[in-house]
Amino acid sequence: MKIKNSPYNLRETFGYFKRNYLGPVSKNRGLVSYAPESFALNPGIESVIRIGFIGDIMDMAGRDLCMGEALKSFFEDCDVLIGNFEATITTAKGAYMAQRHKPQILEALAELFPPEKTALSMANNHAGDFGYEIWSASRTMVEERGFQVFGTVERPAAFLPQDVCVVGGTRWTNQPCDYIVMVDAVTDYLKPGQFNILYPHWGYELELFPRPETVRLGEQWLQRFEAVIGHHSHTPQPVSVVSPKGETGSGRQLIAFGLGDFCIWETLRHYHFGQVLKIEIGTATDGSRLIGQVAWRFTACQPKGESVWETEITNVFPYLDLQPGG
Numbered sequence: 001m002k003i004k005n006s007p008y009n010l011r012e013t014f015g016y017f018k019r020n021y022l023g024p025v026s027k028n029r030g031l032v033s034y035a036p037e038s039f040a041l042n043p044g045i046e047s048v049i050r051i052g053f054i055g056d057i058m059d060m061a062g063r064d065l066c067m068g069e070a071l072k073s074f075f076e077d078c079d080v081l082i083g084n085f086e087a088t089i090t091t092a093k094g095a096y097m098a099q100r101h102k103p104q105i106l107e108a109l110a111e112l113f114p115p116e117k118t119a120l121s122m123a124n125n126h127a128g129d130f131g132y133e134i135w136s137a138s139r140t141m142v143e144e145r146g147f148q149v150f151g152t153v154e155r156p157a158a159f160l161p162q163d164v165c166v167v168g169g170t171r172w173t174n175q176p177c178d179y180i181v182m183v184d185a186v187t188d189y190l191k192p193g194q195f196n197i198l199y200p201h202w203g204y205e206l207e208l209f210p211r212p213e214t215v216r217l218g219e220q221w222l223q224r225f226e227a228v229i230g231h232h233s234h235t236p237q238p239v240s241v242v243s244p245k246g247e248t249g250s251g252r253q254l255i256a257f258g259l260g261d262f263c264i265w266e267t268l269r270h271y272h273f274g275q276v277l278k279i280e281i282g283t284a285t286d287g288s289r290l291i292g293q294v295a296w297r298f299t300a301c302q303p304k305g306e307s308v309w310e311t312e313i314t315n316v317f318p319y320l321d322l323q324p325g326g
Contacts, residue, residue, distance in 0.1 A: 068312025
């Protein structure tokens with residue numbers, strides 16, 4: 001039985017509200033582990049492009065957003081930035097738990113990274129909160145500001161320099177929504193001969209570690225995609241290394257299970273945390289293209305003033321009771 005305004009059945013909906021009230025859980029701790037904050041996934045790679053990733057750009061309708069200096073410095077050597085635009089720019093009344101932005105969010109994102117070098121996925125469970133017409137008007141505002149939009153039926157993937165393709169898709173939608181890509185269809189948009197990355201909206205909210213089914217799905221996707229960089233969990237989940245399997249496997253691969261919330265105007269503290277990630281893609285000595293250097297950091301979105309919140313790099317290991325690499 002599916003609950004109205006929820007992508008889940010009754011049991012999953014109850015679990016979400018329980019975690020929302022009590023805070024994140026670590027039920028599947030130990031199933032996967034955190035990679036170091038900076039490391040070489042595959043040594044000896046000659047880098048040709050550096051891509052940055054952020055997680056969920058959530059509801060900021062009630063506050064302005066600014067970017068911390070350490071955060072901007074983290075991405076300043078990147079060629080492209082990818083993010084999940086999970087709210088609609090509007091003042092309209094939408095469905096229960098609808099996610100809204102005001103236009104200032106575009107100025108904040110432009111402060112972080114040049115819009116013409118930023119691609120925003122709209123494949124997420126809140127894309128249908130206000131219906132197609134309002135969503136489409138919001139998308140137009142994003143594109144007119146210079147950002148590339150992807151994860152839609154019209155534009156499933158972001159095409160980046162150096163033949164890199166990033167495919168967006170969501171596992172759920174809260175409301176009926178036929179204009180964004182669902183994860184069941186993401187392999188239809190693979191581009192032969194390109195470096196294909198999957199940027200899925202998947203997993204479960206407020207769980208610090210992915211469920212076994214999510215791990216299995218990610219490993220299955222890695223048979224077709226070169227990396228999986230996920231979002232939707234609303235709390236950080238591990239950035240993990242997957243080693244090649246079988247005699248034909250070559251090169252280690254990367255799964256970031258959940259980048260958490262990049263920004264959100266929310267009083268519950270456990271929603272304030274996320275991760276930023278950057279990867280270098282280049283050529284190995286055998287001519288194959290692999291990921292070389294990887295770096296990630298935790299972030300927090302916190303009040304900076306009466307009407308302004310700031311997203312900045314921070315140390316949240318004590319809060320999450322975790323340690324790098326384990």
